[in-house]
Amino acid sequence: MSVYRDALKKVDEKQAAAPTGPFPPVTSPETGEFDSIDREFIGLVDHVIQHNHSLVGFTTAYSGDGASYVSHSFARNLAKHFGVFRSEAPDNRQVLLVDFTCTDPARLGLPADHTLAAYFQNPGPSLAPFVVSNRIEGVDYLPVGHGPNGPLDLVASITRYRVETRLFNPWEFVVFDCPPVHSHYETYVLSRQLNAIYLVVKHASTKVELALKAGEILQGSGNFAGVVLNGRKHRIPDWLYRRMQAR
């Protein structure tokens, strides 16, 4: 615990001495300083904050590679980061997770009228009444639901309403959990509206050829920011892996 306190003190001192922007930077694991979030998501949170990406999406080459896990975890860690560094109240939400893979919220035990599709059927001044607040800790959750003309229609609506009604303005960060880019064209269309789209690649599972094809598609959107390597298996001890990577 002394390490925790020391690290926190150091971060506070650094923050007070030289604020680097609207949000504090995430401490690098190499410095040995305290990180408020899961160690694995430090790089990703840092990347998003440093580049000021407010609309972020995650997709995969094909289903099962873990885009949902990554986007949910990322949103939770982002919220956690703000909670620690801003000391904000839990009800002051900063992160919204739009789940494009959840077309039927009833299956998750959520109300059917709390969806993005429901909002677009009867658009109002704010999206806030439609979000689910108690699903993920510190994160507002919005399942996409089932639109009358399919997902592409929803994406088109996002494009229109995002500017007109400042749809996502109440949240500092909006995270999109997108369906696989190979089977869903709306992912490509949506990625053009985002600040950054990340391709989730599953370790020892995603085929190289499919990943290359997905990479080419996302490069076409102009917002392809990088790759998240998910589910890395512990082939070799972690200390050895990091030591070899550092060389």
Added chain:
Amino acid sequence: MATLAKRSSFSTLDFLIILFKHFRLIVAIVLVSTAITALLMLRAPDVFEAQVGIVFNTTSNIRLTEKDRSLGSISLRETMNSETEYLLSSAVLEKTYELTYPERYAAMDPKERLRTVGAIRGKISGLPKRNTTIIEVKYRSQDPEEASRFLNNLVQAQQELKSQRDPGATGMLQDKIQATRADLDSINLLVNEVQLSSQVYSSDRQIAVLVDTNSLLQNQQRELQQRILEQQLVAARYADFLARKPDISHIALPDDNSVLRSIQERFVALQDRQRSLQGTYSDDSVELQALVTSLSAVREEFFQVMASSAAAAGQQLQLVEQKTRVLLEKLRRNEADLTRFPEVNSRLGALLQYREGVNDLLRVLYRQQSEYDLSVIGDRANQTLEMINPALVPQQPVAPRRVLQTAIVFFMSLLASITLAYVLELSSGVFETAQAVEDSLGAPVICTIRQKRN
């Protein structure tokens, strides 16, 4: 790791990942192969090695250095090498075996002896020691007693062969060879005789000729039978006509008998004239009487000619029957030849097989003779072999070297399994490291998330 092939370098990290990923496969291959080898090694019988040093004594002019090339001298190395070759030659080894196991040797045929000597050659080895006249001979066997006994008899066998290698012994061998060659010659003569006597059977083509001839003769026979029947019919008809002497004008004649046909035509013309005159003249008129006389004369002539034709037809029939008899005889001989073929052929096969056996024996004799010839090179009268000390019964086995061989298999299987793991990795087509992802996609890996157990 599928991108390994595309990447310019292969890092230690990649190698470690492959090792850890396929750890179970590698361990399984190594354990199984090592265990199998260890099991086989445990089951393998012990092999003992006896050893003996043999001194080569000679009074010949042996030059000690290669530079010394004086006339009539041979170098020490050449001498020792040739002496070692002779000591380990088939003749000496066979003699040694005979001395070691006399009962077994006596029960063997020449081919079996050759096989045994070949097996001994695989067990024995000899090497002259450098710059000495000592030959070091080793013999490996599963039976330690046998190993020492065999080596102890080696020098004795060489000495006995040397004493046997007198003109008398060589002459005996020569006599044996000559007798065998004479035997072979007589067999060759017999084979030639059988081949000559059955030349027609010597090839399939000739058999085909025989079969063709047979069918030709059968066809000819059928034709002759037909002709006989025809001739018999003609003769019977002539005989019938001659016996009955019917009206000539109604006789159906064969097409080929033109003489009879012209007489018949003449007779019919006279009959027509007679009928035409019968209305005009009385029966006793001169013209009609002359016609009747002419008719009877033509009738007589007709039957005379018919009688001669019948005689000719009978002669023709006899001729055809004779031809048929000759043909039948030829046919019978031909069929007999065909029947005899398998019998003669089997006899020829047996003779050829026997000739092969005699040839084998002759080869063995020639080989023995060449070894004797080899052994009399040089002045062997002045040369002796002497054992430094008798071969002792070995107490410890020299093979199999269980630990060493198991260790070799262990390392070989380790290498093989690592290679297999590497090949499997090359063909897997998935990402193993963040570096591989970056190299392939050309985009940075922002973060790496561990696999969650649940």
